[in-house]
Amino acid sequence: MKKYLALILALCMVFALCACGSQEEAPAEEAPAAEDTGTDAAVSTEGWAPDGPVTMIVSYAAGNGTDVTARILAQYAEKYVGQTIVIENVDGGSGSIGWSQLAAAEPDGMTIGFMNLPNFNSSIVNGLGTYTIDDFTAICNHVTETSLVIVRADDDRFPDIDSLVAYAKENKTVASTNGAQASNHIGAQAFANSADFVYTDLPMGNTADELTSLLGGEADWCVAKAADIAGRTDVRVLASFSTERLAEMPDVPTLGEKGYYDQWLGSSRCVVAPAGVSDEVVAFYEAAFKATMEDPDYLAAASEVATDYKDAAATAALIEEQQAFTEGLSEGFWYE
16 A cells, blocks of 8 residues: 555656646747947948048138038048048139149049039139049039028128119129139129129139128128028128029028029039049949938038039039030120
8 A cells, every 4th residue: 555655646746847847938039139230331332442541622721611511521421431531622723723633633532522613614714724524523413502692791781682783883892702703703793794783803712712801891792602601690691593582591582583683503512533533433432422411410410501412424414514504604794
């Protein structure tokens, strides 16, 4: 009998142990790997990529509108280019000195630069440089900006555009510009022609000096672009060279609605390389700058910049279009 009881107890212990084992938790499934949030976002390429710092030539002085926008682009493009981008300011000759240096650079992709339209085209028309549009390869457009007529904020003579026109018809005014037949000079001339008054041009070679001349009282008015006056409270915008009011300046009339110049006029700033760079170089930078101009951090930093990405083909067409525009300005457009 004792043997049977011992056997029964042994079997009960076995069943109890099995029951305990069946209640143990199954091994936990392996957690999914965390999403890679690294900042190494350099453009993937199977071909060319820069192997050191990239030089970006800006043909105007530091602090100029082009310089400001170029530095914003360069800062945020570095993570897509994968290298440091060094801005080199080469001022003088209404931009022609910098463009001459860029045209002569090695076409190895390590030197690129900014081209301002139509300033660049005017420099060719006026023989300021020995280069032509064929000495450069388009990469992309960065900025397209509408021209504006501005005066000093404290100049009570000109509360609006009509008061400037009325005054200019009775008094020969002075308009500072960013260079002879450069973008702001073209704008000033187009405005004066349409309003039927004569003015004296004061060419300063770049927009920064143009604004300094205006604010110093050497000029009565001038034409500039939005990026040139971003954040400034010492100037007043009287009108825009747009076909409709600018969204960011809803209270500023267009020249056309006031009965003056009724076409869009402005400038573009594009990234180019010396002629002879490979298609792989163009494709690399085209992709890198496109990614930059879509980057939320860039867009936040460039909120006052009229970012307008165009690919290499569209940019090349724009350069040719602006060349035709500047060459097509009739002799009657300009006056001494």
